[in-house]
Amino acid sequence: MTTTTEGVSEFAVLAETMEARPGSRLMRPVEALSAVLLVAIIAMLLSGVAFRYGLSRPIVWIDEAASIAFLWLAMLGSAIAIDRCEHLRLTILLNALGERARQFTETLGMVAIMSFLLVLLPAAYTYAAGEMDITSSALNIPAGYRAAAIAVGMVLMVLLAVAQLLRTAKPLDVVVSVAFVLAVALVLWLLTPALSAFGNGNILIFLVGGAAVCLAMGVPIAFCFGIATLLFLAFTTSMPLVVMIGRMDEGMSSLILLSVPVFVLLGCILDATGMGKAIVDFLASMLGHVKAGMSYVLLGSLFLVSGISGSKVSDMATVAPALFPEMKRRGHKPKEMIALLATGAAMADTVPPSIVLIVLGSVAGVSIAALFTSGFAIALVLLVALAALARIKAARENVDGVVRPSLKRIGGTALIAAPALVLPFIIRSAVASGAATATEVSTIAVVYAFIIGTVLYGGIGMRRTYRMLVETAAMSGAILLILGTAAAMAWALTQTGFAFELTDMMSGLPGGWFTFMLVSIALFMLLGCVLEGLPAIVLLAPIMFPIARAMGIHDVHYSMVIVTAMNVGLMAPPIGIGFYIACKIGNVSPDEAMGAIWPYIGAMVLGLLLIAAVPWFSLALL
Template identity: 30%
Template sequence: MIATIVILFFLLLFMGMPIAVMLLITTTATLAIHTNTSLAVIPQQLFNALDNSILLSIPFFILAGNVMTQGSMARRLIDVVNSFVGSFPGGLAIAGTLACLFFAALSGSSPATVVAIGSVMIPALIEAGYGEKFSIGLLTSAGSLGVVIPPSIPMILYCLVMNTSIAELFMAGIVPGLLIGGSFIAYTVYLARKNGWQRSRSVTWGERLRILKDGIWGVLLPVIVLGGIYAGVFTPTEAAAVSLVYSLLVEICIYREIGIRDVPEVCIQGAVLSGCLLFILASAMTLIWLLTSQRLPHQIADLITAHVSSGWVFLILVSILFLILGTVMDNVSAMLILSPLFAETLGRFGIDYIHYGIIMVLVIEFGFLTPPFGLNLFIAMGLTDKSLVEVSNSIWPFLAILLFCLLLVTFIPQISLFLPGLLLR
C-alpha cells in the first residue's frame, strides 16, 4: 500500500495535477486496489472532514485580511509604528518589520501581510535610500510572519489534523514570532549603522498622539481578537467573525476607505481562496483517514524508532524532509498530509504536539520564501516588477536568520512552550 501511495503521489505531482485532485485520486486508487471498502466512503469522508465549526474561522480570517488590505488600516498602522521608531538607525525599515508583526496579528495571512505592508513600504524604503535588494528582501521575508504570529491560518489547519488546542498553538507562536521579528530588526540596525542609512525626523509627542489617535482602531484589533481568545470571552471561530465585523465597521464607517459597493468583490476573492484551502483540507483529511485506518502511522513509527534513537535527530530529519518537499509542492499541503503520519512517532519520542506544530509553522514560513512555490516571492514580483531570480536573491540573508531561529526553537522547546505552560496548562 505504501508503495502505491508514494508512486501515485509523485507521479501525479510531477504531472502538474492540482494538489487536492491528486490527493483524491491517490486515496481512491489505493482504496480500490488494496481494500474491499466501498468507494462510497470517499464522499462521506470529504463531508466529515468539513463538518467542523472551527473551519468557519478560515474564511472569516481571510475575508478580514482582504478588507484590511484594500482599506487604509495597514497604512495607518505603518504611520503609528514609524512615529515611535522612525528616528532610530534604520528606523523606517524597523517600522516596516513591526508593521508586518502587527498586521500579521490582524489578518493571519502571510500573502495578505506582504501585499498590505510591502506595497507601501518597499517603495518608501527604496526612495529613502535603503537599497532595492534589502528593501524587497526585508518586506518579503517579514511578511511571512503572518504564519507565525497568531492568529494564523496554517496553525488552525495543523490543530485540525492533529487534534490539538488552537489557543495553545496561537500562544506558542508569540515568542518565536517576536524572536524572528527581533532578529530581522537587529540585522536592520547593523546594516543601517554600517551603511549610514538616514533616519526619519524626530516626531513630537503631540504629533505622535495625533497619529496614534488616527490609527488606534487598527492597533486595537489584535488586542480584541487575541485577548478575547485567551480570556475565554470567545472561541477562535468567534474571534475570526469578530475580526471580520470589526474590520468592516472600521473601514466602512470610520476610515471610509471601502464602500458598500466594494464588499461583493472582497467576498468573491475571499470565497475563492477559502474554497481552495478547504478543498485541499478535505482531500488531505480523507487520505489521512485511509492511512490511519490501515495503521500506517504505527508502521512508520516502528520503522523510524528502529533506526533513529533521538527525538532531536527525528525533528531535524523531519524539518529537512519538509524543506526538500517545499521545492516540489506547497508546504502547507505537505504538513496536512505528513504531520498525522508522524503523530505516533512524536508520542514515542515524547515530543510535545505544540512544540512540533511551531516547528512545522516555521518550516512553512521557509516554504513561503523559497522557489519554486514560494507564494511571497510571487507577490513581491508583482509588487516590484522584478524577476523570480532577483526577488529570490534578495531574501537569502533573511533565510539564514530564519534558519538560525528555527534551530533555536527546535533545540530549546521552552521558547514555544513557555507561554502556553504559564497561562493555559
C-alpha cells in the same frame, strides 16, 4: 493568494475579468448565493455569541445550520475558484515548456480534473442519498441536504471545466488528452493484479508519484491529492469510492474551520479600509528615523498586521506599497526589500489569527488557544533574528535628511491607528484566555473591523463589499477543497499501515527526540516549498504527532517547529511559492531577488533551530 506572472499560484487575490472567464454568466448566481451564505454564516455565529454570552440562552441549532451553510460555501467557492483560476498550483515546471507543449499540458491537466470529478460524481450522489436517512438532531432535517453540496459543487466544476476547454483548448489537444487519460486508466486496470502484489510500494507509485506528476503538470494541488488518492483506491484496493467522499466531507467540515472564511474576509476588510496602512504609518513615525528603522517598521508592521488579517498575501500587499518608496530613497536595494518582505511574512505566520494554526489545531487535536499564545512568542524570536540581520545590513544606510517626527506627529498617527491596533490584541486575548473560540472571535472581529473601517477609515461601498464576499468565498473554497482531498489522502495513507512503519523507523533514529526534530524540519521545509502549509499539515499531522508524543515532545512545541519550518520552505527559492508572490507584490524579478534572500533564510533557520532545541520558547507563556 494569487496567480503570478512568474508561474506560481496561491489562493487568489487577482482574478481575471468577468469577460475573460469562461463560466462568468453561469457563475453570477452562484457568486451571489455564496455571498449570501457567507453573510448568513457570520450572522448565525454572531447571534450564537450574543445569545450565549449576552443572554445566557444558547441557540441549539446554530452549529448545525452553520455547518450546512459552510459545506455549501466550500463547494460553491471551489467552483468559483475554478472559474477564476484561483486554485493553488505550481506552474514553474509548466512555464519552462514551450508554448505548444504548455498548451497541451494545460489541456491534459483540465481533462484529468474533469475525469476525476466525473468518476467521483456517482459516489458523491450515493453519499448524499445515504445521508438522507440520517436526521439532524437540532433542525430535524435530513443530513443529505447538507451532503448534496459536494455533488452540486462537482457538477458545477465539471461544467466550468468543459466551458474552459471549449473556450481555450484546441480540439485536437482535447481528443488526445481524453484518449491519454482513458489509456492510462485501461493500463492501470490491466495491471491491477500486479499492483496488488506491490503492497506499500503503491504508496510511492500513486500517492507520491501520481501527485508529483500532477503537480508538475500544473494541476491545482487539491486535485493532485484527489487524483492520486482516487487512483490508489480504485486500482490497489477494493474500497468503495463513497468512502473517499466521506473523508473529503470530514476534512472540510470541522466546525473549527468555520473561522477560516471569516478571517479571510477580515483580511479583505483590512485591505479595503486602510486599517493596515494606519498601523504602518504609526510605526514609521516611531522608528523610521533610525538606521534600519524602515526595516524595523516593515517587520513590525507584518507582525501587527498579521494579527488582524491572518493572510500572508494580505500582509505583504498592505505593507509593501506603504514602505518601499521611502526604503528605496534611503538606499535599500529592491532585492533586499523583497527578501525582508518575504521572510517577514513567514515570520509573522504564527501570529494570531493564523489560519495555519487553526487548521493544525483541528487536524492534530491541539488547543488553538495554546497555539495562539505560543505562536505570538515564536514570532517574536524570529522577529529578533531578522531585525538583527537587518541592522547589520543597514550599516551603510543613508539617513541624511531624515528628521525625527515630533511628539505631536507621533501622537496623531497613534490616534488614527489606535482602533486598528486594538483589534489584534482583542483577538489574541479573547482566544488565549478561553473567553471565546477562534470562530466566535473571528465574527466579532469582522463586525468590529467593518464598523470601524466604515466610520473612521473611509468606509466600504456596497459593490466593494460584494466583491470581497465573493473573493472570500473563492479563497475559502480553494483552501477547504485542499483540506478535503488532503484528508482523503491522509486517510488512505494511514490505512496502508505505513504510519506504523514510519513510527518504528523514527523511533529507531540515533540521537532521540532532537534527531526526530531535525528530520521533521527537513521534511516540512521541503513540503512547504512545494505544497504550502495547509495540505502538508493535513497529510502528515495525523502521522507525525503521535510519534512526537511518544518521544515526549509537547504538542505545542512540535507545532511551532513544523509550522515555522513550512514557512521557511514557503519562502525558499527556487520553488517556494511565497517568494514569488513577494516578488510580484514588490515588482522585482525573482532572478534578482533570489540571491538576496538566502541570508534572511539563514537567519530564519537559526531561529528555527533555537526554537526546536529550546522548548521554553514555545511553552513559557502557556
